[in-house]
Amino acid sequence: MSKVEFNKETGPREVFCGLTSIVWLHRRMPDAFFLVVGSRTCAHLIQSAAGVMIFAEPRFGTAILEEKDLAGLADAHEELDRVVNDLIARRPEIKTLFLVGSCPSEVIKLDLATVAEKLNKKFLGQVRFVNYSGSGIETTFTQGEDGALKALIPLMNSSDEEKLLLVGTLANNVEDRFKKIFRNLGISNIESFPPRQSTELPKIGKNTKVLLTQPYLSDTVRCLKHRGCEVISAPFPLGIEGSSEWFLAAAKAFKINELKVHEIISPLINRAKLALESHKEILKGKRLFLLPESQLEISLARFLHNECEMDLIEVGTPYLNKDLMKEEINLLPDNTKIVEGQHVEKQLDRVRESNPDLVVCGMGLANPLEAEGISTKWSIEMVFSPIHGIDQAADLAGLFSKPLKRNQILTSKTLVTY
Amino acid sequence: MELTLWTYEGPPHVGAMRIASSMKDIHYVLHAPQGDTYADLLFTMIERRGQRPPVTYTTFQARDLGGDTAELVKKNIKEAVERFKPKTLLVGESCTAELIQDQPGSLAKGMGFDMPIVNLELPAYSKKENWGASETFYQLTRTLLKEKVSYSEKISPLRWREFGRRPKVNILGPTLLGFRCRDDVIEIQRILSEQGIDTNLVAPLGASPDDIERLIDAEINICLYPEIAEATCEWLKRNFGMEYTNTIPIGIKNTIEFINEVHKKLDLPLTNKKELENKSKLPWYSKSVDSNYLTGKRVFIFGDGTHAIAAAKIAKEELGFEVVGLGTYSREMARQVRATAKDLNLEALITNNYLEVEDAMKKAAPELVLGTQMERHSAKRLGIPCSVISTPMHVQDVPARYSPQMGWEGANVIFDDWVHPLMMGLEEHLIDMFKHDFEFIDGHQSHLGHTATQTKDFLNSDEKKEINSKEGIIWTESGRAELTKVPFFVRGKVKTNTEKYAILRGIPEISDETLYDAKAYFS
Numbered sequence: 058m059s060k061v062e063f064n065k066e067t068g069p070r071e072v073f074c075g076l077t078s079i080v081w082l083h084r085r086m087p088d089a090f091f092l093v094v095g096s097r098t099c100a101h102l103i104q105s106a107a108g109v110m111i112f113a114e115p116r117f118g119t120a121i122l123e124e125k126d127l128a129g130l131a132d133a134h135e136e137l138d139r140v141v142n143d144l145i146a147r148r149p150e151i152k153t154l155f156l157v158g159s160c161p162s163e164v165i166k167l168d169l170a171t172v173a174e175k176l177n178k179k180f181l182g183q184v185r186f187v188n189y190s191g192s193g194i195e196t197t198f199t200q201g202e203d204g205a206l207k208a209l210i211p212l213m214n215s216s217d218e219e220k221l222l223l224v225g226t227l228a229n230n231v232e233d234r235f236k237k238i239f240r241n242l243g244i245s246n247i248e249s250f251p252p253r254q255s256t257e258l259p260k261i262g263k264n265t266k267v268l269l270t271q272p273y274l275s276d277t278v279r280c281l282k283h284r285g286c287e288v289i290s291a292p293f294p295l296g297i298e299g300s301s302e303w304f305l306a307a308a309k310a311f312k313i314n315e316l317k318v319h320e321i322i323s324p325l326i327n328r329a330k331l332a333l334e335s336h337k338e339i340l341k342g343k344r345l346f347l348l349p350e351s352q353l354e355i356s357l358a359r360f361l362h363n364e365c366e367m368d369l370i371e372v373g374t375p376y377l378n379k380d381l382m383k384e385e386i387n388l389l390p391d392n393t394k395i396v397e398g399q400h401v402e403k404q405l406d407r408v409r410e411s412n413p414d415l416v417v418c419g420m421g422l423a424n425p426l427e428a429e430g431i432s433t434k435w436s437i438e439m440v441f442s443p444i445h446g447i448d449q450a451a452d453l454a455g456l457f458s459k460p461l462k463r464n465q466i467l468t469s470k471t472l473v474t475y
Numbered sequence: 476m477e478l479t480l481w482t483y484e485g486p487p488h489v490g491a492m493r494i495a496s497s498m499k500d501i502h503y504v505l506h507a508p509q510g511d512t513y514a515d516l517l518f519t520m521i522e523r524r525g526q527r528p529p530v531t532y533t534t535f536q537a538r539d540l541g542g543d544t545a546e547l548v549k550k551n552i553k554e555a556v557e558r559f560k561p562k563t564l565l566v567g568e569s570c571t572a573e574l575i576q577d578q579p580g581s582l583a584k585g586m587g588f589d590m591p592i593v594n595l596e597l598p599a600y601s602k603k604e605n606w607g608a609s610e611t612f613y614q615l616t617r618t619l620l621k622e623k624v625s626y627s628e629k630i631s632p633l634r635w636r637e638f639g640r641r642p643k644v645n646i647l648g649p650t651l652l653g654f655r656c657r658d659d660v661i662e663i664q665r666i667l668s669e670q671g672i673d674t675n676l677v678a679p680l681g682a683s684p685d686d687i688e689r690l691i692d693a694e695i696n697i698c699l700y701p702e703i704a705e706a707t708c709e710w711l712k713r714n715f716g717m718e719y720t721n722t723i724p725i726g727i728k729n730t731i732e733f734i735n736e737v738h739k740k741l742d743l744p745l746t747n748k749k750e751l752e753n754k755s756k757l758p759w760y761s762k763s764v765d766s767n768y769l770t771g772k773r774v775f776i777f778g779d780g781t782h783a784i785a786a787a788k789i790a791k792e793e794l795g796f797e798v799v800g801l802g803t804y805s806r807e808m809a810r811q812v813r814a815t816a817k818d819l820n821l822e823a824l825i826t827n828n829y830l831e832v833e834d835a836m837k838k839a840a841p842e843l844v845l846g847t848q849m850e851r852h853s854a855k856r857l858g859i860p861c862s863v864i865s866t867p868m869h870v871q872d873v874p875a876r877y878s879p880q881m882g883w884e885g886a887n888v889i890f891d892d893w894v895h896p897l898m899m900g901l902e903e904h905l906i907d908m909f910k911h912d913f914e915f916i917d918g919h920q921s922h923l924g925h926t927a928t929q930t931k932d933f934l935n936s937d938e939k940k941e942i943n944s945k946e947g948i949i950w951t952e953s954g955r956a957e958l959t960k961v962p963f964f965v966r967g968k969v970k971t972n973t974e975k976y977a978i979l980r981g982i983p984e985i986s987d988e989t990l991y992d993a994k995a996y997f998s
Binding site for chain 1: 476477478479480482484485509510512515516520526527531532533534537551554558570571574575598600601
């Protein structure tokens with residue numbers, strides 16, 4: 058392990074809660090509905106985080122707790138039952154309904170597992186109910202996906218068939234690319250979790266080899282191991298280096314010759330390096346500060362340093378699972394400063410003191426930092442854009458070079474004429 | 476429990492944030508978990524603010540709940556006060572903190588600070604954003620002025636004469652994340668100034684706690700947005716005798732009425748009454764022959780109480796539209812909206828459920844929708860032109876240019892903003908009409924999206940007979956042929972009316988004759 062500096066910080070934070078991951082999960086599984094059991098705040102959060110509201114009746118909603126629901130839990134269970142009935146009557150195409158716990162539902166100890174169990178009996182053969190918590194007192198942003206996936210694992214049938222299971226939501230086009238490359242490598246049985254249809258859950262067992270596509274799935278990994286799956290240790294498929302290592306690790310698990318992997322991915326790598334060049338020119342030597350939010354920060358730091366030659370000032374991460382991040386941390390340069398947790402005020406002090414060229418942060422902080430003359434990239438875009446894989450390395454770099462490029466254009470003589 | 480897909484208003488603590496963020500030298504310590512920080516982006520992204528809202532979130536986690544969350548509150552208050560040195564501190568809790576009952580306001584008051592502390596109790600499970608904003612503004616004003624109540628004389632609206640100066644008023648209610656507040660304030664100040672009236676201060680937008688303390692230097696209050704300022708105005712009236720205005724100066728008639736009301740309250744003679752009618756271009760634009768086609772346009776209105784009521788009046792009296800639906804999500808304003816609707820022979824729609832609004836919109840079959848972001852989306856789905864007149868709004872509703880809703884310029888902006896989508900709608904039909912010309916590029920789409928061409932698809936359908944699915948009515952070939960001859964801009968309406976007629980009369984097949992029968996019946 059490289060000599061990375063680990064720090065912990067606590068205090069006021071500026072991060073989303075796990076409910077936010079519904080914004081991409083509901084698009085991944087169009088036959089599922091996400092029903093948050095929470096407050097008006099939860100409903101407002103999801104619709105605000107979605108950025109632009111979607112031009113349709115969304116496949117997520119909130120059962121908003123009212124005063125009378127807080128008074129008696131028995132009634133709250135009945136009320137939830139009523140809301141679910143209404144919802145299913147309105148949306149008969151729903152195949153899986155996620156009951157998503159929130160801060161208030163956790164605090165009043167609303168037992169969503171029991172509610173889900175009852176509803177499963179009632180709607181047997183029509184809709185499946187699962188529950189997980191996306192509450193901000195337990196989860197951060199992308200961790201919501203971890204909860205949702207973990208909740209689906211008990212529904213997955215067992216099979217000892219050998220297969221590669223890609224775990225973590227990917228953009229559909231990226232997923233297709235990955236599958237094609239794996240097939241070229243000689244791995245033919247590949248499935249994804251979450252699947253594109255909530256009812257088409259992959260079967261798992263002792264010959265399932267799990268390859269993570271996202272770094273925020275600690276609980277899911279634990280449960281998959283518990284079901285006998287083998288988890289392939291690899292960095293995450295961001296950038297050329299991470300993706301190559303990721304393919305190599307998978308190939309190794311399937312006892313595929315390393316040379317064959319190189320033969321297949323070399324042309325991709327060469328092409329990607331060329332595409333990366335123009336972005337590298339902009340990013341090279343620029344100083345980067347990553348604030349904690351999406352949990353992708355460590356992988357992004359690795360990519361932006363190793364492949365785009367940026368200097369890392371500080372790498373924030375909402376939480377750190379050293380085991381899961383082992384391969385990533387190994388690739389970081391020596392003396393990288395990782396800060397787990399957040400005290401947003403103190404961290405912003407450090408941002409200002411260190412005078413970075415680019416800050417990766419949440420949407421609440423981006424414009425205020427820009428107004429102070431600090432270029433930013435908002436992190437939520439990482440979870441909406443297809444950024445995984447060798448082919449996408451240049452696009453990923455582009456997300457970071459664009460604000461710098463824009464800055465150059467706007468501060469050049471063309472705009473300022475006085 | 477209430478099932479909500481999209482919500483018109485946020486929780487009440489977001490209302491409190493709107494007050495805190497609008498003002499200077501204020502800090503708000505909010506006992507809340509990390510996810511609640513999403514609210515910052517409303518200000519930094521929708522309003523494009525270059526400053527963070529002055530809010531510290533205590534960020535308690537599940538593991539803190541077994542321990543001492545009260546200590547965590549105190550630690551955050553102490554740090555926030557030291558760092559931001561506010562002149563007034565707001566302390567409150569969001570929905571989850573309300574359940575754990577740490578009483579952050581009382582904790583703050585026991586910490587020995589010498590600045591005023593406002594303890595905000597905003598019930599998250601029964602109230603909403605606008606109420607929270609109103610309550611916060613009221614509690615803040617009360618806290619800062621309550622000591623002056625006992626020794627202040629009742630304020631006479633006429634005292635400016637004694638003082639030998641121009642009359643002074645306060646403009647109350649504008650906040651961040653309000654609809655066009657930034658520009659309304661400029662417009663209203665300009666109008667008042669032209670009439671010889673000075674603005675003592677504007678609050679909450681841009682005011683500091685020091686400003687709040689000098690609210691009572693003015694003679695009267697302008698209650699610009701009752702959703703936010705009425706409670707405060709009422710308290711100032713009760714305790715200091717300050718009169719406040721009731722007319723909202725949106726539209727020409729209301730702006731003139733507003734100027735009248737202010738003059739009357741101040742006992743200031745109105746000398747330029749005649750000139751007022753020429754201050755805005757709206758009356759002439761509306762009267763000019765080009766606007767003939769606006770006559771009787773069916774318009775559906777939904778928004779906050781203030782903007783919905785004003786829109787109904789302008790639509791009917793100043794643009795000659797026909798209002799076919801009126802509603803609000805502001806329960807606090809339900810009474811007023813109902814009264815306005817009644818005058819228009821309508822039943823007001825009071826609801827939080829955007830799907831109900833969409834259904835009502837569909838039934839009313841309007842030619843123009845005036846609503847919030849939500850109605851813009853619904854209207855787009857239905858292929859109806861729409862203009863946004865109220866929050867909730869999106870970033871495009873915070874324009875770079877000066878574009879108030881109030882006063883003379885506001886009326887100009889409204890004319891443009893409402894009439895342009897209608898003209899775009901006409902354009903849509905022209906595209907449809909010319910689509911068989913060889914210059915036409917297939918797939919040409921305008922702002923309305925695909926649904927706008929539903930009637931066209933019906934006409935172009937290859938099937939000889941098409942069944943109106945719901946009622947089982949059949950259009951015969953002659954009926955369809957006749958329908959194509961109907962001018963494009965009324966075709967949709969004629970189709971609906973003919974089907975309605977057929978159902979009414981129990982006619983199973985619509986022929987060309989049925990069309991004429993229906994036409995005669997409805998004329």
